[in-house]
Amino acid sequence: MIEFHNVHKTYRVAGKDIPALHPTSLRVERGQVFGLIGHSGAGKSTLLRLINRLEEPSGGQITVDGEEVTALDANGLRRFRQQVGMIFQHFNLLASKTVADNVALPLTLAGELSRKEIDLRVAELLARVGLSDHARKYPAQLSGGQKQRVGIARALATKPKILLCDEATSALDPQTTASVLKLLAEINRELNLTIVLITHEMDVIRRVCDQVAVMDAGVIVEQGSVAEVFLHPQHPTTKRFVQEAEQVDEGEQRDVFAHVPGRIVRLTFQGEATYAPLLGTVARETGVDYSILAGRIDHIKDTPYGQLTLAVTGGDMEAAFARFTAADVHMEVLR
């Protein structure tokens, strides 16, 4: 479990104090995939680096599993860092070392295993990320996705409790991103590893995260379960991220539907409700007609959800709305 108590960070640039992170309190449960989303400069990268103190906090307290990270001396910090893996946007592999030697590096540095034990562990890790055939290659001979897999194997070498992902998929194409995210989700499940990832893509959050925090100008503006934040965004920054992910512009939609007759409502449902034949039932019983103007049925991590924009005409409209509200569905009347 990672806990932040009033942690803040201020940089001093040319005699001026620039706040990068305003006092923040935060809690990441063990085994969770916790996503931090924000535009560049929002402070998410600073927050991530405070966890393993690559950035020193200006104040506040950070604890991991009850151990106060902010109080560790140099030796304690080194030992703590061996329990925290990290992967990076640009992979940060050593070009001068082979894939196997890159993965072995954290173990060599820790100096606790014999050469033979290290070789075994490296072989096991490379097999886990599907790169056994590439052990003797140099990073320059690999594709971006393969490089990130090496990064992941390297980060897992010392059997850490926490994995920090710094924009780990931002330099990858969509297909490779999907496969790397799938790998992260797998290791999260298999190893009960806590993952903190930062990204500027809502889609990354939607695919792997359990919890999400939205950052803007050094402040966490919204936080909650991914489904909650994704389906019912409150803060303007969050709304913008969701719109980008859904490729829906509400203002534009309103103009397009201007000539559509009837009332317009948006229904949001998640979990089992996604598969319930609600629309048909309500239409039959209340005599309303509906047409679907826009919609999406998808899933957030493993939870299915749907969001439909309907034009409703005729029949007993009030009764229909009451039925929607009573069901396990969130209804918004747009017009």
Add this chain to the structure above:
Amino acid sequence: MDVLLSFFANIDWSEIWLATGDTMTMLFGSLFFTVVLGLPLGVLLFLTSPRQLFEQKSLYAFLSLIVNILRSLPFIILLIVMIPFTVLLTGTSLGVAGAIPPLVVGATPFFARLVETALREVDRGIIEATQSMGATTRQIITNALLPEARPGIFAAITVTAITLVSYTAMAGVVGAGGLGDLAIRFGYQRFQTDVMVVTVVMLLILVQILQTVGDKLVVHFSRK
């Protein structure tokens, strides 16, 4: 053929080989000490420079000043200024032994700067990644910085070796021996053009070999 032979009438080949041997001894002797002293100095310059692992403004300014003073001194002046110190160190200011100290003092600051630059070329992300694994500063240097900068360091050694070749030729002025000495005493002072041509060609071949070997090492360690 006769014309060619008569052109090379003054050449005493055993002299040439002896001088070539002296040049090689001076070159590799001084190159060895230059690398041994310059590599740590370059690492120190890098680490203490602004925004690096061991940022130390005053130490960096001091080292930088020393390096700049030594680098701005013309080598020919350094040769003469160094004489008392050289005698103290090696017992003589003449011959191969007398030439190595000024060569090392002349080349070390130059090499250290090149090492500093090569280390600067290493991606900061590499240092950050190594830090995140819990590495000590010493481990970061030996396990990440130096291996990553290896192509740059080999390029620096190559450039320094070639600079040293021209320095050894100049050291001939103060009686260091070697090809430069031969060129000055015979080629220049006795107007033996053939000696001049042969020594210059020998130096040229030496530089070519150094550059080729150096380039090959750089390519090999680039791992691209």
